[in-house]
Amino acid sequence: MSTKSLEEVHQSVDVNNNLKGFRRILAFLGPAYMISVGYMDPGNWATDIAGGSQFGYALIWVLLMSNVMALLLQSLSARLGIVTQHDLAQASRETYSKYVNYALYFLAEIAIAACDLAEVLGMAIGINLLFGIPLMEGVLITVLDTFLLLFLINKGIRKMEAFIITLVAIIGFSFVFEMIFAQPELPKIVEGLIPSLPNSTALYIAIGIIGATVMPHNLYLHSSLVQTRKFNRDEKGIKQSLKYNFIDSTIALNLAFFVNAAILILAAATFHKNGHFEIAEIQDAHQLLAPLLGTEWAPILFAVALIAAGQSSTITGTLAGQIVMEGYLNLRIQPWVRRIITRLIAIVPAVIAILVFGEQVTGKLLLLSQVILSLQLGFAIIPLIHFVSDKNKMKGFHINRLTQVAAWLIATIIVSLNIKLVYDELTNWLQTSENPMVLWCTVVPIALGFLLLLIYIIIEPFISKAKKEIDNHSPHILQLDLEKTEAFAKLNIAIAVDFSSADEKAILHALSMGGTTARYTLIHSVETVGALFYGHSTGDHETGLDEEFLKNYQSRLVAKGYKVDIQLGFGKPAKAIAKIVNEGDFDLLIMGTHGHTGLKDVLLGTTVDSVRHRIHIPLFLVKE
Template structure:
């Protein structure tokens, strides 16, 4: 079989079923963003920039905050190397997700539907929906906590208010996908600015910070440190992001031929890599602030978001410090709920081909997350909400293999990817990363359920 024949195979669809998608992924915005056919690399970069930043939102959502705060307050800057390692893993997996979407014209959910038998794909769909609900739980809780910290709004009411972002998403999508990307990037800028100011207030020792990015053997030998490290990695790579990225890269109107796809893959990889470096900065900044403020002053048991918010201003001596922390949390929560809701639409359409109104589909996805938060908060108060946040991260860990393994198996299959199949060294690296993530998540689950 020639390379051109393999390229045609990837273009036409999954040869195992002989089918092609009856609807493009996110058809309302598919190929809606213009891409210049000529011009400087800056114009090309700007045209393709956006999807990576939407994906990066999932790597700095409220579910990550608790593990970063706990790691910084308990062990100082030591676990910065773990944040860096998990971010490098995420860069590789997101690049593979973008490659799948561009090379095959399918998002990961559509690819699973076209490849697997009905029982298997139904199981994968259920696993993915559970992951999205779990991710949504963390984001709804984070947003509700931020509204409580900033405005004194009770958690139950704050959780209900998060349903409004469904209509915000509809408004932005109706204006065009670029408006949605601009909104997300604006909130990311607010998050980054808030932590830049907080780091300036904390004035952490630069030498110790840089030393923290060097891996230490004590991370593996210290059981408590290893547990937090596993939590950081387990909370970093989000299953729904792999589905999301493989879809939204197709919003670009690149040429649907080999040359156009090759260029799109290259720029999409640059976009996601740069955006995930921003996520690395934010996650590292949360840990650095926790280390520089709490650990350095003897408060090594700070692990909850509300506790960190209460202690920041008194310890730093700046009244605005806690406010900036809450503002960043609110921006993170809003951003994360918007992208997770969009991922829910992609998964539901890709696996089930359901055709229901956009507002109804998104409201269903959001309701599945809001209802447990409201019920638990009403029955058990703030403590129950904190435990629900932990449970959401455990559920996410359980679902991760159901997204990572299909993704890597697809991009390493020449019959599906044609000339865009990844090289053997990259394939080996991808399977090693998958094995590490799965092994660490299994240990995290074991430790969680064994107490």
């Protein structure tokens, strides 16, 4: 069974076809635009309208904070897909136990169903507002866009991206005109960037905004879509792909931030300003736009943008459903069957809710769907942070310590807000329920179960890592293939030298290992100020001397019959040596060590330790 993510379009866009400059950047752009539509779907509209009408401009800072969170998390998701060639669901399946993966899959499906529910309702409302088609019929019409998705994906990922970008452009232009009509107050917009939460209702809406903005299914989707690009899998190619995909994410998500901010500002400038503080339904917002703004174009553009948002985000939602199922369960079914199942999971609760409670319930359903998304976020974010921090899994492209701290801070904020929300809601239900024992026997154990699951996925990778380190020291039976003992002499050995007394022992040990059939490379790093600033371009006296010393070592060894190359690095030795080793085709690095510890480590530095953590090949230390 294939393990490729979204096999129909996997590596279908070749970016190696002699493209240069801006054209090469354009070849990488696309995946983040498909992600961005999830950040401006109808669920966002519901939370933004509710926030703007009730609290004016006060929650704009939540949108900005959510956008910063989204940019970091989506860049981590893209990094995982680019480096490991596995999406987030596949990486989880390889890391966690079968039953934990079943639980994570169940939660991911709930999140996708909640997201799709918002998209179905949003499109149905837009159709109703623009064409007068009843809401129930509009919900049923949304089944048809499943076949549009099937048509688009068969045309190729670039055609699908072009379609999505067109819909995003429609949404963006619609709100440019809405802003012109609304004429918001700029000083109050700036004031709204200062963090504040007026009351507990604002917290509920703020969590909904976070859930609507930082969407869990987008993390699964992004780690898959970046794999549609085919590029050179060497270090340079991966770095370039990471860079261009970050540019893609920055542009696309800032556009999504503009749309979300525009919706909230429109609600603040139109409804809150005129005393309509309880506008949470999209239909009510649509009806009030014309009389409050004095133009018939405002509600028309509003409805057109809503349909475009629903249509674009439903495509990405169903793709995410396919990725989650194939990744967690390693189960591949016909794409059209998977997409119809995803759509039906969303349509059934929407139809039932409308039949039982009437059309006026749609606003509450939209807001609830976004809170559900936010509650599921921790179960997607925490595994993602663990994976991209793993040096082995990421093959040296793991995130640095500062990025790890920022990512864990974001996860802590989201999880803490969600725990508070769940606790407040459970407390309220228990206090107001006529039969609280039912809740104690059902809802409370489920909530505690998910809390334990969350704690488990936080600590499990740390426990596994510690266990592996312990296991590495346990007695075991060596399986030696003595016929292969001569193979080491054919390998490529790097030797770090610093023109001290430690060099002699390091070189002699290397020669004793490889003999005359191995190839050796002598590496030295120049640490002058010029080297730090100008690198290879430096031409100072010390660089010249160091190069002469290396050539002297080389000529003496070559005269003895050894194959020897030399390489100069520039700057801090740990970084320079690691860079040369990682870019070369070496099998072993040998370094001489002076054996100093304690205070001397502080004074002289610990190059050996730094190099050891940066390279991906064995390191052999020779003590002077």
